[in-house]
Amino acid sequence: MANPDFETGNLAPWSCTGGLGSVVGSPVHTGGKALAGAAGGSDNAQCTQTVSVKPNTAYTLSAWVRGSYVYLGVNGGSSTWTSSPSAYTQLRVSFTTGAGQTSATVYLHGWYGQGTYYADDISFDGPGGPSPSPSPSTSPSPSPSRSPSPSPSPSSSPSPGDVTCPVKGRPAGKVVQGYWENWDGSSNGVHPPFGWTPINDARIRQHGYNVINAAFPVIRSDGTVLWEDGMDSTVKVATPAEMCQAKADGATILMSIGGAAAGIDLSSSTVADRFVETIVPILKRYNFDGIDIDIETGLSGSGSIGQLSASQSNLIRIIDGVLARMPSNFGLTMAPETAYVTGGSVTYGSIWGAYLPIIKKYVDNGRLWWLNMQYYNGSMYGCSGDSYSAGTVQGFVAQTTCLDKGLVIQGTTIRVPYDKQVPGLPAQPGAGGGYMSPSLVSQSWNSFNGQLKGLMTWSVNWDGSKGWTFGDNARSLQGR
Missing domain, CATH: 3.20.20.80 (Glycosidases)
Incomplete structure (x- = not known):
């Protein structure tokens, strides 16, 4: 993962919806910089980064966060949240990549109308997997700026033995x-x-x-x-x-x-x-x-x-x-x-x-x-x-x-x-x-x-x- 602690002084290669993400000098968890996401009434200030992964490999994503509501997750996979307005606390989620999967988009966001959240010292690691590689220099397309519900989700993995098939998009014809x-x-x-x-x-x-x-x-x-x-x-x-x-x-x-x-x-x-x-x-x-x-x-x-x-x-x-x-x-x-x-x-x-x-x-x-x-x-x-x-x-x-x-x-x-x-x-x-x-x-x-x-x-x-x-x-x- 590139720029996990924002010590570069800018967001790249992170991409934040609505231009609501910024790098600030306070409050930080360690070092001198952190991410601030100014969630408003119509935008939860979601910040994403796409990282390289290996298929069928277990990964763990973690971050130190603070704010009224802060969410951490992987698009199409696991997520978690916390409410910690006055002190940094660590969020952690684990997931396993699918067959043929070579990239994953991770995200952080706040909650509508709940004010600014902060994040620092983000870690993305996968035992047995490759060293995380930086995402492309151009910002990836952000995932939709809609947040999960403010309550932890049970495991969404299919039960053992279930048949799975990909989501089909909008039909092209009539x-x-x-x-x-x-x-x-x-x-x-x-x-x-x-x-x-x-x-x-x-x-x-x-x-x-x-x-x-x-x-x-x-x-x-x-x-x-x-x-x-x-x-x-x-x-x-x-x-x-x-x-x-x-x-x-x-x-x-x-x-x-x-x-x-x-x-x-x-x-x-x-x-x-x-x-x-x-x-x-x-x-x-x-x-x-x-x-x-x-x-x-x-x-x-x-x-x-x-x-x-x-x-x-x-x-x-x-x-x-x-x-x-x-x-x-x-x-x-x-x-x-x-x-x-x-x-x-x-x-x-x-x-x-x-x-x-x-x-x-x-x-x-x-x-x-x-x-x-x-x-x-x-x-x-x-x-x-x-x-x-x-x-x-x-x-x-x-x-x-x-x-x-x-x-x-x-x-x-x-x-x-x-x-x-x-x-x-x-x-x-x-x-x-x-x-x-x-x-x-x-x-x-x-x-x-x-x-x-x-x-x-x-x-x-x-x-x-x-x-x-x-x-x-x-x-x-x-x-x-």
Whole structure:
């Protein structure tokens, strides 16, 4: 590792987000220099350095730090944190490189709005490995400036014997995205005869679905996330091996968080932190490629688009915490109901438009793959408070166009371009209010001359129960 004690008097080759890192003469742990990271309300002052490593080798990263909250970790690997505002204390994490891995990016950062943190005497060593080599003279691209949750994470390593496969990035072409139900919707009479089916069932891909949202984990009242067989009635989750097989066959798989019946207490930062702490190991063990935010309860706006409510802040805390602990190509989609998005054109506050500042943050910073707004179970809105019935081409076109042009709320413009829109529709009659026949779906899609990224549906299982007409039609519209 180069410049581990900052005695050179400059940051190189460290790279810090927002220009918030500097070298100071006090307070220091030893010597005459230390790193200072001035974390603010919107930036945690993350400083990174990329170092050379050997594959399949154990390494230990340590640093002496002080500050209200200070985090130390390795991108895609282990991390730890402490709160030591008045004295230096040592943080230490160990990790083992993967097969073929030749570099690792280490990071330090503070916490939003908690002020300046300090770091000194950083050490990176690996018994049996090579001597650490300096990183390139040009600063590496910093990892996203989103911090882990402020609570220690359990081990996120896959269990012995688990099959692992790499995270897949954002699909390059058009997508047909469907929710895969981890329960048996046939035995309970909802959509017979097609109930639970393996996530690697070849029929899913054959009928056009190349992005799958696995729905839903159980979320306990304290924020603990469960993803296991029997966590709820008739639930059976896909194994890591089945996930990898589905991905090898062409699927990109996200975990969908929320749903109509799986809420989370967004008023509590403690619950948010517990959520992050417990979901990240699941995402890693089961080889997920991203998360889909489908939280439909507990989120409300403050009434001022420029001032986040507690629930909005904690949802951002969850998203940032997850993204910071996963590889940089890990995906993010959102599937809010229309009231939470275009409903903001009617009024902003409570649920109306509550997703808008969150959508804006992740569209603007490039982390949102696309928006899956639900064009069903309620009215649809244009940019001027105009309202349309669900299940109509007119409503589909009006709100899709509104998002592309930009929805202006209290002087702030929130824009979601066509290539970041994957509108959500019910797959079959009964799957949701506002079902559109294949001919109406075709009219809606063709209104945009192929500019949309794709279409989403609830659900794969509903579609399979009635002949796969949604998936087949959507795939045909996309020329696949």
